[in-house]
Amino acid sequence: AELRQRLGRWRAVRETPPRPETEPVVSTQELAIALAGNELTLYYQPQYELASDRLSGVEALVRWDHPRLGLLGPDSFLPLLTRAQGKRLTRYVLKRALDDAEQWREEGVVLSLSVNVTADDLTSPDLLDMARHAVPDSPQLVVLEITESAAMEDELLGSEVAARLHLGGLEMSVDDFGVGFSSLSRLQVLPISEVKIDRSFVSHLHENPQDSAIVEAVALLGRRLGIRVVAEGIEELRILPLLEHFGCTHVQGFGLSRPVPANAIPALARYQLPIRSRMAASGASLG
Ligand code: C2E
Numbered sequence: 001a002e003l004r005q006r007l008g009r010w011r012a013v014r015e016t017p018p019r020p021e022t023e024p025v026v027s028t029q030e031l032a033i034a035l036a037g038n039e040l041t042l043y044y045q046p047q048y049e050l051a052s053d054r055l056s057g058v059e060a061l062v063r064w065d066h067p068r069l070g071l072l073g074p075d076s077f078l079p080l081l082t083r084a085q086g087k088r089l090t091r092y093v094l095k096r097a098l099d100d101a102e103q104w105r106e107e108g109v110v111l112s113l114s115v116n117v118t119a120d121d122l123t124s125p126d127l128l129d130m131a132r133h134a135v136p137d138s139p140q141l142v143v144l145e146i147t148e149s150a151a152m153e154d155e156l157l158g159s160e161v162a163a164r165l166h167l168g169g170l171e172m173s174v175d176d177f178g179v180g181f182s183s184l185s186r187l188q189v190l191p192i193s194e195v196k197i198d199r200s201f202v203s204h205l206h207e208n209p210q211d212s213a214i215v216e217a218v219a220l221l222g223r224r225l226g227i228r229v230v231a232e233g234i235e236e237l238r239i240l241p242l243l244e245h246f247g248c249t250h251v252q253g254f255g256l257s258r259p260v261p262a263n264a265i266p267a268l269a270r271y272q273l274p275i276r277s278r279m280a281a282s283g284a285s286l287g
């Protein structure tokens with residue numbers, strides 16, 4: 001009973017969505033204008049492969065370059081999107097990211113490209129068709145990230161998503177893994193190539209035995225399933241050996257690199273210092 005109580009408390013903490021620091025200061029109308037205009041932009045956060053110590057891919061993260069308020073993160077405006085706007089956003093992000101990747105390729109840099117999508121996106125055939133038509137022309141792997149809880153939605157599990165993704169040469173990643181308490185057997189229905197362990201389990205790994213138990217278990221599961229295991233939210237150098245020991249294959253976090261504008265990526269790709277030196281150079285070990 002005590003265990004159950006502790007678990008319950010723990011779950012409540014995990015599942016409480018982070019509260020925005022301020023109330024949204026933007027309106028849906030303003031957002032509509034931004035979507036139509038040129039105010040949305042993408043930043044890219046590098047992902048490094050532990051085995052090779054190399055930059056292996058980037059995750060596209062949307063920003064709103066607001067004329068009055070400056071650069072806004074997705075948490076301050078994504079919740080305001082209507083369903084139709086959400087689809088338009090994904091279409092825009094996908095197109096823009098593929099364009100940027102093409103630019104990098106012209107500079108000799110080929111990286112895997114991860115884009116965040118919703119369950120709604122994956123069940124709309126037009127959007128997948130668009131992705132499918134765009135992707136064969138580009139040499140880089142395109143990974144669609146969907147949160148664990150979204151991956152559990154019935155409409156997704158019951159749909160033809162698996163078949164469509166396979167046909168399109170797209171891969172699927174389960175984001176924020178560990179937060180949604182999905183049943184692993186349900187996850188098996190989807191064609192998953194990657195799990196991303198949520199930052200909340202990763203950032204205090206070194207001081208929290210429960211967190212390290214979860215990371216270790218997810219990494220083992222990933223290894224057994226033969227898929228990539230990405231640890232996100234690495235801020236400190238000292239957790240890197242632990243992640244490696246547990247069998248995580250890739251790492252992403254402010255300690256390695258913050259999200260950067262598209263034109264900064266080729267230089268980062270050429271700057272192939274081993275991860276450990278990079279972390280030391282970025283001062284990550286100082287927290
Ligand atoms: P996510 O997909 O889990 O993306 C990772 C988020 O964690 C990013 O925040 C990133 O900046 C942040 N992060 C990365 N490393 C660290 C770290 O070491 N420490 C800390 N404290 N944070 C770190 P961001 O860019 O604010 O994105 C938040 C969420 O918004 C994303 O979470 C994703 O779910 C959603 N999102 C972002 N871009 C898009 C998009 O184009 N479409 C959709 N549908 N959702 C998006």
Ligand code: MG
Nearest residue numbers: 059116145175
């Ligand atoms: Mg993501």
Ligand code: MG
Nearest residue numbers: 175176196232
């Ligand atoms: Mg995530």
Ligand code: MG
Nearest residue numbers: 175176198199
């Ligand atoms: Mg997240």
